[in-house]
Amino acid sequence: xxxxxxxxxxxxxxxxxxxxxxxxxxxxxxxxxxxxxxxxxxxxxxxxxxxxxxxxxxxxxxxxxxxxxxxxxxxxxxxxxxxxxxxxxxxxxxxxxxxxxxxxxxxxxxxxxxxxxx
Amino acid sequence: xxxxxxxxxxxxxxxxxxxxxxxxxxxxxxxxxxxxxxxxxxxxxxxxxxxxxxxxxxxxxxxxxxxxxxxxxxxxxxxxxxxxxxxxxxxxxxxxxxxxxxxxxxxxxxxxxxxxxxxxxxxxxxxxxxxxxxxxxxxxxxxxxxxxxxxxxxxxxxxxxxxxxxxxxxxxxxxxxxxxxxxxxxxxxxxxxxxxxxxxxxxxxxxxxxxxxxxxxxxxx
Numbered sequence: 001x002x003x004x005x006x007x008x009x010x011x012x013x014x015x016x017x018x019x020x021x022x023x024x025x026x027x028x029x030x031x032x033x034x035x036x037x038x039x040x041x042x043x044x045x046x047x048x049x050x051x052x053x054x055x056x057x058x059x060x061x062x063x064x065x066x067x068x069x070x071x072x073x074x075x076x077x078x079x080x081x082x083x084x085x086x087x088x089x090x091x092x093x094x095x096x097x098x099x100x101x102x103x104x105x106x107x108x109x110x111x112x113x114x115x116x117x118x
Numbered sequence: 119x120x121x122x123x124x125x126x127x128x129x130x131x132x133x134x135x136x137x138x139x140x141x142x143x144x145x146x147x148x149x150x151x152x153x154x155x156x157x158x159x160x161x162x163x164x165x166x167x168x169x170x171x172x173x174x175x176x177x178x179x180x181x182x183x184x185x186x187x188x189x190x191x192x193x194x195x196x197x198x199x200x201x202x203x204x205x206x207x208x209x210x211x212x213x214x215x216x217x218x219x220x221x222x223x224x225x226x227x228x229x230x231x232x233x234x235x236x237x238x239x240x241x242x243x244x245x246x247x248x249x250x251x252x253x254x255x256x257x258x259x260x261x262x263x264x265x266x267x268x269x270x271x272x273x274x275x276x277x278x279x280x281x282x283x284x285x286x287x288x289x290x291x292x293x294x295x296x297x298x299x300x301x302x303x304x305x306x307x308x309x310x311x312x313x314x315x316x317x318x319x320x321x322x323x324x325x326x327x328x329x330x331x332x333x334x335x336x337x338x339x
Contacts, residue, residue, distance in 0.1 A: 091213075091242075097171075099171060099172075101209070106202050106203045107206075110196055
């Protein structure tokens with residue numbers, strides 16, 4: 001259970017009579033800090049994964065996100081999306097010495113001109 | 119129209135090597151295949167890309183002028199589409215890797231002084247920098263402000279990824295190559311040296327042959 005160790009520390013303190021302190025529980029404190037770090041790293045990964053998905057949206061839906069997706073992303077994520085969009089557009093414009101190329105087009109090889117009839 | 123493809127269109131100043139449009143396209147195709155297979159980002163080919171984009175624009179202009187025969191028009195249009203697809207795919211693959219390995223690539227680039235060894239084009243460098251910066255700001259505003267002191271440093275190193283140079287790739291030796299050193303992966307010192315015959319095909323780790331790839335001795339397949 002999350003936060004179990006931290007709860008232990010609090011209970012330990014609570015059990016003592018007023019004014020008294022239990023021994024400084026280095027082991028449990030260390031475990032709690034480790035748990036915090038793990039949770040934080042997991043959180044970072046999740047934030048990062050969300051951004052990855054939002055990024056994929058740019059490539060799939062274009063620079064305007066469908067309403068149902070917009071409903072599920074927070075304001076900072078929208079700002080990140082806009083910035084990503086701007087950065088991408090800037091790069092695409094620079095291609096071909098300024099002529100520009102839209103990399104979100106031509107995602108599939110051109111179809112064959114002739115269809116084989118048997 | 120086929121005549122113009124044999125015209126010399128690309129002259130690489132320093133090397134004095136001029137190439138026809140079809141040669142440029144062939145090199146670009148090879149770069150595209152290599153980029154798709156290689157576990158890391160290969161050296162940029164912006165000259166080839168710029169050249170072919172210019173070619174496409176010229177071809178498109180030419181097509182507009184000749185309103186003849188539907189048949190010829192369709193074939194040339196398909197060729198244009200095909201070239202544009204290759205260029206787009208090539209640049210997309212690069213962007214994907216740039217985003218994935220941004221931190222690692224920028225660090226490496228900072229330590230590269232020779233322009234001919236540059237992996238990222240100047241515009242790709244700008245892209246990578248802004249991409250990383252956007253991630254940092256995002257994490258800053260979303261997470262780090264609300265988190266206790268002990269967790270506050272944004273560990274860029276943790277979020278960044280390095281390409282796996284030990285990935286296996288298929289290659290073909292374009293010329294006879296002797297003495298390729300393969301280090302013993304288990305670290306027991308049983309290194310091997312192999313000779314590659316011209317035209318032979320092999321499955322190997324990327325790392326030992328990357329220098330051969332850059333010299334043109336082998337090609338990825």
